[in-house]
Amino acid sequence: MSSTLKKLQVVSPVPADIDIANSVEPFHISDIARELSLGTSHYDFYGKYKAKVLLSVLDELQGSKDGYYVVVGGITPTPLGEGKSTTTVGLCQALGVFLDKKVVTCLRQPSQGPTFGIKGGAAGGGYSQVIPMDEFNLHLTGDIHAITAANNLLAAAIDTRIFHESTQSDKALFNRLCPPNKEGKRSFSNIMLRRLKKLGISKDRPEDLSPEEVKKFARLDIDPNSITWRRVMDVNDRFLRKITVGQGPEEKGMTRETGFDISVASEIMAVLALTISLADMRERLGNMVIGNSKAGDPVTADDLGVGGALTVLMKDAINPTLMQTLEGTPVLVHAGPFANIAHGNSSIVADKIALKLVGPGGFVVTEAGFGSDIGTEKFMNIKCRYSGLTPQCAVIVATIRALKMHGGGPEVVAGKPLDRAYVTENVGLVEAGCVNLARHISNTKSYGVNVVVAVNMFSTDTKAELNAVKSAAMAAGAFDAVICTHHAHGGKGAVDLGIAVQKACESVAQPLKFLYPLDISIKEKIEAIARSYGAAGVEYSEQAEKQIELYSRQGFSGLPICMAKTQYSFSHNAAEKGAPSGFILPIRDVRASIGAGFIYPLVGTMSTMPGLPTRPCFYDIDLDTSTGRVIGLS
C-alpha cells in the first residue's frame, strides 16, 4: 500500500457528510501527485489540496499504454438519487486501498448554484467522498467562473455588434473594424482572415475589398430572433429565466427578450468536456453558433471576432483539477455539463490523462450523469466517439428503493418521508422493478462492455431483496452483481465490487460498438436512440422539423445526437417507471451545440436555471471566523 493511502476509522450510524469530511486531514496534494508519478513541472498548485494537472502531461506520456476504463451509470433513479457518485468514489477507494491498484476517479465539477439552494454538494457521501468538501463544491480552481466569463463576453459581443451594425453604414463599420494605424495602413487581424476565408474572399489587404465584399465581411446581419446564445450565471436565479435587455436610454430602444441559464448549461462547458487539446478547444470555441444571419447562415464566435479571446479565458480551465478521496486515492475533477441539454459527462482530457497515469493494470473510473439510458448512452456515443477511448466495463448502480419504485411502489418525493414499502421487506416489488435494471443492462452490454451491477445497500434492505436483484441482474446478462456498503464502510465496503470490476475488465477486449453511425440522417439517429428507450416511434413538432431541416441544410447533420430527456423514465413521461415500451417519443424542438459538437433534440421542457426555495440552505452556511472553517454545508 502506498504512502498516501489511509485506513478510515468508521463510525456507526454514519455521521453527516460534512462531519466525516472534516474528520479526515487531507494529504498535501503534492503527496497525491507523487503517487501518480507527477513531478512539480506537471501541475500547478491551487492551495494545499488542489492542483491543476497540465495538459502537457499527455504529450509527455504519449507513448505509454492506458489502464482499464470503467464508466459508472445507474438505473432510472428516484428523486433522491441512488448514490452513483458515492459508488464511483467507493469503488476507487476499494481498488486503491484494498486491492492495491493504481486508480484515478474522474468526476464532474458541481455547479455552485445548487450548493446554496436545495441540494447539497456532489462530492459523494458517507465514507466515500472527495475532500476537502467545501473546496470541491465552491469555486474549485475557477473553471466554471472562466466559463461564465467567456460565455458572457460572447453574449455582450452579440448585442453590441447588432447595435453597432444598426447605427453605421457598411463603410463606417468596415473603417472601424479595420482602422488605419499610425502610418495610415489598414490590416486584418488573424480572426478576420478566418472570416474572409469562410466567406470565400481570398484577399488579405483591406483596401482590395469591393464594396460588396466589404458589406459581406463587415455586416454579420444577425437575425435577433434567431439568437440561441444566452447569458449564464452560476447562481440559482429564477428571475433571470426570461428578461428583456437593452432598456437603457443609450441602447436606443434596441430591446430584446432573452434569459440566463446556470453556467454549467453553457455550451462552453460542453466544449470543455469534449475537447482534446488547446488547438481543438480554440476551433470548437470559434465554431460555436450563436444564431443565424437574416439570410439563414450560421453566425459563429469567430465571425464576431471573439473566438481567440474565449480561448484565452479558458486556457487554464482545460487543465483538470487533482483532489483526493477520504482514503487518499487521487481524483480528477473536470467539467460538469448538463446531462439533458448536454452530455453530462466529465472531461475527455481528464480521462485521457488518468488512463496514462494509472497505466496498464490500473483503473480509471468515470461517472456518467443521470440513468444509463442517458448518461451511459451519451458517454458511449458522444464522449467516447470524440475521445477514441474504449471502456471495458460499465457499472450500473441500483438501489432496492429505486427498484421497488419501478416495481410499482408509491411515489418517492424529495423532502417527504419514505413510504413503508421502501423500508420493510417486499421482494415482490423488487423483483417486479428489475425490468428497469434489465433494460439498462442489455442496453449497456450492447456497446461491447461487461456490465457489473452495484447494489448500493441501505440498512433497511434485506437479504432476500438483495438476492432478488442479483438473480435478476445475472439473468439479464450482467457480468456480475455485487452488494456494496461503501457509504457506511468506505472502500472496504466495495471490495467485492472492485474485484468484479477487475475481472470484468480483464475478460473483455473488443472495440466499442456505437448505437448509431454518424453518417445517417438526424432523424435516423434520433430514432435509433428512441428505440433504445423502448419507443415504438418518434413524433416531431413543426418546430423540430424546421430545425432539423435547417441544421441539415447548414451542414451539421453529421453530428452525434444528445437527447434532452427526463432521467426519471426510459420514456418522456417521468411517471412511467419500470421498462415502458411501445410509446411514441415526442420531439418538441431541436437545438444544436455546434462548437461542442452535437445536436440536442428536446423531449419535453428542460429547466436550465434552477430557483431558490423559501428557505434555501444558505441559511445554515457560515464561516467560523476564528478557524476559517466552513460550517453548515451539506
Added chain:
Amino acid sequence: MSSTLKKLQVVSPVPADIDIANSVEPFHISDIARELSLGTSHYDFYGKYKAKVLLSVLDELQGSKDGYYVVVGGITPTPLGEGKSTTTVGLCQALGVFLDKKVVTCLRQPSQGPTFGIKGGAAGGGYSQVIPMDEFNLHLTGDIHAITAANNLLAAAIDTRIFHESTQSDKALFNRLCPPNKEGKRSFSNIMLRRLKKLGISKDRPEDLSPEEVKKFARLDIDPNSITWRRVMDVNDRFLRKITVGQGPEEKGMTRETGFDISVASEIMAVLALTISLADMRERLGNMVIGNSKAGDPVTADDLGVGGALTVLMKDAINPTLMQTLEGTPVLVHAGPFANIAHGNSSIVADKIALKLVGPGGFVVTEAGFGSDIGTEKFMNIKCRYSGLTPQCAVIVATIRALKMHGGGPEVVAGKPLDRAYVTENVGLVEAGCVNLARHISNTKSYGVNVVVAVNMFSTDTKAELNAVKSAAMAAGAFDAVICTHHAHGGKGAVDLGIAVQKACESVAQPLKFLYPLDISIKEKIEAIARSYGAAGVEYSEQAEKQIELYSRQGFSGLPICMAKTQYSFSHNAAEKGAPSGFILPIRDVRASIGAGFIYPLVGTMSTMPGLPTRPCFYDIDLDTSTGRVIGLS
C-alpha cells in the same frame, strides 16, 4: 542585493508592454515569498507565479513594527492617464533593486471586462510592470469571480424572497423558514437569531413567537422600488445596464426593472477593500443594505439569511495575491473598487501585511485611484480611517502633457493624435498649468504627510519645462520634485524619486489629520470635501435631500463620505481644467454602501457598466495553442 532582484536589459525605443513583459522570465513565486521571509505555511500557491498570502500572517506578526507607508496619487489627468501605476511600480523597483530597501508594491486588481474592450491592462507599463501580465489581467486568483458569485447570490435571494412572501401567508412562510426536523422540532438557525435580536425579540424557540412576532420575523416586506442592490458581471455588457427581470411564466408577472453593474462596482468589492479581518468581513457583508421595507427600515443581507454564505464565498478572496515586478520586487494585488461610487483603493489587509513584512526601514507603496482630489482624499479619510494606518509620504504623479492641458492647451482625446502644443516646448503652458499641481500638493500636505512630486518624463519633454514644474512644486510646498524615467529605464529611472521618498518618510512623524471628523452631519462632511475641491458651496437636489434625511434617520450619518465625482476636474465639470474655484457643487443623489461603510453622494452621472466599441480589442487576443502563450493582450 537579494537573490530575486534582477537587472533589466532595457531597449530603446521602448518596446510594447506585452513584449517587455514576455521578455522577462518571472521567478517562481516561492522565491519572491522567501525574500519576504514568508514560509510555505504563510501562503497558498495559485500556479507558479501567484500565491495568496494568508491573513493569518497578520496575527503572527502582530508584535512587529511597520515600515514606511507611501501613497501614490496624481494631478488631474488627461484621458490618456499620467502613469500612476507605472510610477508606483517604478518607484518600488528603484527602492528594492537600486536602493537595497525592503519594499512591497500594493496594487488594485483590474476588472477583466475592459481588458477585452478599449483599454488595455493595468499592470503598469514599459519597464515598470507587474508580471506575468496576462495572469494579472485575467482571473488572477479568482477574487472578482468570488465577488460576482456572492453579489448575485444576494440578488437572487432578494427577488426570490419577495416572490415567496407574495404567495404565502405569515404562518406558511414561518413554517417554511423554520421547518420541523425528523423529530418534529423546529429551531432558528444562527442567522435567524441575528434578525430576532435586531427586531428586539429575545426568544429562541420558534413556538414561543406570537403571531405578530412571526409576521415581523418572517416578512421582510421589501419595497421593490427601494432596492438598490443590482446584479454584476465582469464583462463590458452595455445591454444589461437596464433590464426587466421576472418575465418567465413561473414568476407569475412579478417583473421588475433593474440592471447589472460591472463586478468591481459591487459593494462587496468595497467591503473586501476595507475589511480588516474575517470576523469584520462577516459583519460588513451581513450589514449590507439592499433596500428598505415598506415601512422604511433598512433590509440587510443578514435579514435575508445570506450573510454567512456570502462570507463563505469570499473566504479565500480576503487573502491578497503575491506577484512580482519586472525587476523581481514583490507586489500584493488585492481588491479594485471603483474610484467614484467607491473609494478606489486597494485593500487594507494587503497594506497591513506588507507593512509588517517590510518592517522598519522598509517601504510599502500603494496607489490611490484617480487624481489625488479623489483618490488620495478617500485614501486618507476612508481607507486610513478604517485601517488606523498613517502614511508618511504622498507621491503626486504629474506629466508635462497634463500640466500643459491645465495651462490652457487644446483638448486631449484618447485615440486622436496629440496637438503640437504637447510635443514641442511650451514653458508658458506648463507654468500656467501648475496651479493644478499646486492645489493637489497643498490639499495632500494638509493630511500631515510630506509630498513628493514625481514628473513622469516623456521623450518630448524639455529641460526648461521640467524645471518649471520643479520650481512650481517646491513653491507650492512639496518636499521634493523629481524627474523620473522608469517607463524607459525601469527602477534605475526612479532612483532619485526613491531617495526623495526615503528622505520624506524619514523626516515626518505626525498623526494623520483628517479633512473632517465623523461626528458632524452628512452635509457638513460633503461641504468639507467640496471646499477642498475649490467649491464655494454645495447644492442638493430634492432626491439628495431625501436620501440624506433617510440615511440620517436610519442611523448612518456617522459614516465617512465617498464622493462620486469626475476625475477630470477639481469641479464637477470635466472641462474645467487647472484649479477652478468659486463654483457650486451639485449633488444629484446620495447613496450608501452601509456594509462597506460609506455614504456616496453622486456629483453627476457615473457609468457603472462600460460597453464594447465596434472593434473591441478582443479581435487581437488569441492563444498560441502550440506554446499556450497569450497573444495580442495590451
